[in-house]
Amino acid sequence: MLAAIVGNTALTAAKFGAFAITGSGSMFSEAIHSLADTGNQALLFFGIRQSERPADHLFPYGYGGERFLYALLSAIGIFVLGCGFTVYHGVHNLLDPPTLEFSWWSVGVLAVALVVEGTVLSLAVRTIAAQKGERSLVEFVRTTNDPTIAAVLLEDSVACLGVLVAAAGMGLSLWTGNPVYDALGAIAIGGMLGLVAVFLGMRNRTLLLGPTADPADVEAIVRLVEAHPAVRRVRQVKSRLLGSHRFRVYVDVEYDGDELGRRAHAKMADDAWDCETDAGRRRLAETLGRYVCAEMAAVNDALEADIRKRFPGLAALETEADGSPPLEPAATNG
Numbered sequence: 001m002l003a004a005i006v007g008n009t010a011l012t013a014a015k016f017g018a019f020a021i022t023g024s025g026s027m028f029s030e031a032i033h034s035l036a037d038t039g040n041q042a043l044l045f046f047g048i049r050q051s052e053r054p055a056d057h058l059f060p061y062g063y064g065g066e067r068f069l070y071a072l073l074s075a076i077g078i079f080v081l082g083c084g085f086t087v088y089h090g091v092h093n094l095l096d097p098p099t100l101e102f103s104w105w106s107v108g109v110l111a112v113a114l115v116v117e118g119t120v121l122s123l124a125v126r127t128i129a130a131q132k133g134e135r136s137l138v139e140f141v142r143t144t145n146d147p148t149i150a151a152v153l154l155e156d157s158v159a160c161l162g163v164l165v166a167a168a169g170m171g172l173s174l175w176t177g178n179p180v181y182d183a184l185g186a187i188a189i190g191g192m193l194g195l196v197a198v199f200l201g202m203r204n205r206t207l208l209l210g211p212t213a214d215p216a217d218v219e220a221i222v223r224l225v226e227a228h229p230a231v232r233r234v235r236q237v238k239s240r241l242l243g244s245h246r247f248r249v250y251v252d253v254e255y256d257g258d259e260l261g262r263r264a265h266a267k268m269a270d271d272a273w274d275c276e277t278d279a280g281r282r283r284l285a286e287t288l289g290r291y292v293c294a295e296m297a298a299v300n301d302a303l304e305a306d307i308r309k310r311f312p313g314l315a316a317l318e319t320e321a322d323g324s325p326p327l328e329p330a331a332t333n334g
Contacts, residue, residue, distance in 0.1 A: 008034050008037045012034040019031050027109075029090065029189040030110070030189065032081065032085050036078055036082035037155055039074075039077055040077050040151065041152070043073055043074045043077065044074055047066050051066040053066075061246075061315050068204050071151055074200070075196075078155070079197035086189055086190030087194070090184070091183075093182065106170065114160065121160055127149065128149060145243075147204050154196045165185050169183075169184060210240045212241065213240070221249055221311065221314075222251070224306060224310070230259045234252065235252040246313045247313060248318065251317065255296060260295050267291055300317075300319055303317065
């Protein structure tokens with residue numbers, strides 16, 4: 001991402017220089033577009049670094065949400081700077097058309113921009129292809145929990161398309177002598193940036209609100225919990241996404257009291273079973289209770305360890321214990 005920031009910074013300077021020479025609204029739109037890309041990628045890079053900070057006493061689940069926050073700020077930047085300024089300048093050129101001048105400098109800048117943006121886009125597509133699995137590219141962008149990947153892909157796609165639109169607008173205006181085509185190209189580039197900004201803003205809003213983790217992962221975790229011999233069933237499960245690759249799960253577990261009792265019995269010493277006196281029975285109940293609680297804690301620890309092996313993104317497994325109802329004492333014949 002640092003290379004992309006450096007590249008976009010250079011392209012921004014070159015495009016503003018070409019705009020100063022030609023006065024083209026489309027070139028100005030491209031310059032603003034590259035400026036917005038530079039600032040947005042810097043925000044995304046900073047957000048990634050912030051989200052990777054370890055958990056502490058203030059944020060026990062970590063700082064994963066920082067990635068969503070800075071991606072949302074990036075979307076706002078695209079809308080305000082990329083879309084707003086570009087469309088405004090395009091409309092201004094429609095109302096007060098400038099005098100356009102041909103320059104090979106502009107042709108060279110657009111050609112270099114297309115090569116650079118196309119290379120970055122190709123790298124983004126390859127990265128996504130290695131992560132999307134069986135999902136289509138559109139489905140991946142729509143559902144991914146890493147907004148930085150979606151932002152880079154969409155921004156680079158619009159960047160490549162924007163270069164072609166700018167070239168077409170400038171070319172038609174110079175060929176026909178009518179600057180309207182150049183102004184319309186600027187407005188079209190701004191409109192594309194606006195659509196990208198709205199999509200990214202809505203997606204990051206959802207991620208900031210804390211959606212559920214991947215349903216397939218949650219279902220697999222429930223199956224692992226229910227497969228444990230000390231668990232009768234899972235009554236309720238909730239999950240929340242904490243970052244692009246981190247989540248927590250709450251599970252309401254109904255434990256098998258019989259199994260916990262058998263495990264506790266196997267660990268109790270023979271001399272603990274004094275049922276001849278009230279004091280002995282009380283000590284027996286207290287001892288059995290401690291062992292049952294210890295076994296329940298051991299079951300929770302074992303479950304969390306097993307689940308973390310399969311899902312390293314699990315930040316916490318939170319369980320609430322429900323036991324099976326006690327049996328009614330047997331009736332005695334009077």
